[in-house]
Amino acid sequence: MCFCPKPDTKKLICDCVLNDDLIDESCDQKMTLVRLYYAIGVGRHGWKVEYLSLQADANHNDSALFNYIRRIRDIIDGYKRPKRLLVFVNPFGGHRKARKIYENRVFPIFKLASIEVDCIVTERANHAKDLLMDPQVRLNTYDGVICVGGDGMFAELLNGILIRTQRDHGINWSSFESSLKAPKITMGVIPAGSTDAVAYATTGINDPITSSIAIVLGKRLNIDVSAVHHRDEDKLIRYSTSFLGYGYFGDTIADSEANRWMGPKRYDWAGIKKFIRHRLYSGEIKLCIEPSDGSPKDSNVCTNNCEQCAKAALKVRDQLNEDDAPACISIRGKFLAINAATLTCRCRMTKNGISPKAHLGNGCTDLILVSQCSRLDYLKYLLRTAMSSKSPFDLNFVDVYRVREFEFNPIVSPTSGGNRRPLSASVWNCDGEVVDEAAIHVKVHCQLISLFATGIEVRDN
Numbered sequence: 001m002c003f004c005p006k007p008d009t010k011k012l013i014c015d016c017v018l019n020d021d022l023i024d025e026s027c028d029q030k031m032t033l034v035r036l037y038y039a040i041g042v043g044r045h046g047w048k049v050e051y052l053s054l055q056a057d058a059n060h061n062d063s064a065l066f067n068y069i070r071r072i073r074d075i076i077d078g079y080k081r082p083k084r085l086l087v088f089v090n091p092f093g094g095h096r097k098a099r100k101i102y103e104n105r106v107f108p109i110f111k112l113a114s115i116e117v118d119c120i121v122t123e124r125a126n127h128a129k130d131l132l133m134d135p136q137v138r139l140n141t142y143d144g145v146i147c148v149g150g151d152g153m154f155a156e157l158l159n160g161i162l163i164r165t166q167r168d169h170g171i172n173w174s175s176f177e178s179s180l181k182a183p184k185i186t187m188g189v190i191p192a193g194s195t196d197a198v199a200y201a202t203t204g205i206n207d208p209i210t211s212s213i214a215i216v217l218g219k220r221l222n223i224d225v226s227a228v229h230h231r232d233e234d235k236l237i238r239y240s241t242s243f244l245g246y247g248y249f250g251d252t253i254a255d256s257e258a259n260r261w262m263g264p265k266r267y268d269w270a271g272i273k274k275f276i277r278h279r280l281y282s283g284e285i286k287l288c289i290e291p292s293d294g295s296p297k298d299s300n301v302c303t304n305n306c307e308q309c310a311k312a313a314l315k316v317r318d319q320l321n322e323d324d325a326p327a328c329i330s331i332r333g334k335f336l337a338i339n340a341a342t343l344t345c346r347c348r349m350t351k352n353g354i355s356p357k358a359h360l361g362n363g364c365t366d367l368i369l370v371s372q373c374s375r376l377d378y379l380k381y382l383l384r385t386a387m388s389s390k391s392p393f394d395l396n397f398v399d400v401y402r403v404r405e406f407e408f409n410p411i412v413s414p415t416s417g418g419n420r421r422p423l424s425a426s427v428w429n430c431d432g433e434v435v436d437e438a439a440i441h442v443k444v445h446c447q448l449i450s451l452f453a454t455g456i457e458v459r460d461n
């Protein structure tokens with residue numbers, strides 16, 4: 001907000017906002033003009049910044065205007081907005097545009113909102129994670145930790161902060177049995193990656209401005225975290241918020257890592273190669289279904305006022321009656337793909353997501369098993385997942401389950417004896433990173449982290 005009708009208005013606006021004092025004492029001119037910046041919804045899910053110019057009536061003194069602005073500032077102060085942020089920018093994420101996105105589109109919004117920022121441009125993979133795990137870094141002096149990058153960068157923040165929090169509280173973060181402590185600090189992601197599944201699932205769009213506005217307004221959501229452990233050892237592999245994929249998607253990510261120079265197109269190229277190869281993997285999945293958790297085939301979509309997530313937060317689901325007793329099953333077979341979506345996993349390659357009805361905070365992951373089928377049928381599955389209004393889950397070789405935990409064990413043959421093709425294991429695609437360990441045990445921790453995001457808002461236009 002600026003009170004000085006000087007020519008360099010843009011700079012002045014920022015100067016005045018940064019000044020704690022609402023009235024700029026250094027301004028020697030009559031203060032008659034005020035710019036009031038606000039956020040407004042645009043399109044179905046986006047937000048943008050606009051302003052209103054307010055001018056004092058020439059016949060009156062400015063005190064009425066000042067009082068009005070003071071009153072607005074008091075109201076704003078009542079909200080839990082961040083005042084100090086730690087920001088990590090991955091200069092190599094997505095189209096290598098993260099730095100420009102931050103400088104030109106994000107930082108000006110933080111500045112308008114008087115947010116103090118410590119910004120670190122990462123120099124290597126795991127730079128952000130290592131810093132966040134370092135006890136010397138005083139996380140409690142920040143109101144939020146933000147990354148400007150893609151899902152891989154967000155996964156770094158997630159793993160760094162979760163491990164640090166458990167260590168700080170003397171909790172064995174690596175053990176499957178540990179009940180994890182929720183971090184106090186809120187995380188945020190400014191989408192500047194190749195897939196941006198976390199941003200899509202939590203705001204409905206991958207727009208840096210929309211995500212920046214959610215941060216400065218202090219919009220918060222609690223979202224689920226899947227802990228991925230070694231199946232045979234009590235040891236954590238990684239924490240994940242969005243996607244786990246074995247078989248087709250595991251092979252695709254492993255292949256695409258070798259072609260990073262291609263940018264986001266590397267996923268398409270690797271996907272085509274793996275589709276032609278049509279490789280099957282044998283394995284056994286153990287899971288338990290609780291009827292009250294619903295199913296990935298349900299019709300209700302998770303929006304910003306999601307009842308299912310609210311119930312999960314209140315732990316209503318812990319008060320199970322007899323009908324809700326879990327049904328545990330074990331499935332052995334040959335699969336083209338085994339996917340687990342803790343969020344919808346929407347991205348530019350799938351309009352509605354890998355699991356369009358997945359919830360942000362229901363304490364579950366949606367498990368999708370794509371069994372042996374022809375190439376044509378598999379293409380049908382991929383096309384329906386990518387863009388069709390028809391559900392991929394109606395195909396008779398696709399089975400879906402909503403689970404709080406599951407176990408996977410690959411069935412492999414040690415040697416390739418005889419004429420038969422050997423059975424080998426794939427790798428897991430965990431939020432876009434390769435996990436070589438095939439035998440895993442996954443547990444979802446309900447609403448473990450707080451994220452700056454609005455949730456999916458549904459507007460008519």
Ligand SMILES: Nc1ncnc2c1ncn2[C@@H]1O[C@H](COP(=O)(O)OP(=O)(O)OP(=O)(O)O)[C@@H](O)[C@H]1O
Nearest residue numbers: 093094122123124149150151152153193194195196
């Ligand atoms: N300075 C850096 N140099 C090399 N790698 C980095 C650097 N900073 C971060 N990384 C790593 O780059 C990986 C990918 O980054 P990021 O997720 O931002 O982009 P992306 O892979 O293009 O997008 P998405 O994950 O959405 O597909 C992350 O796993 C992160 O660990």
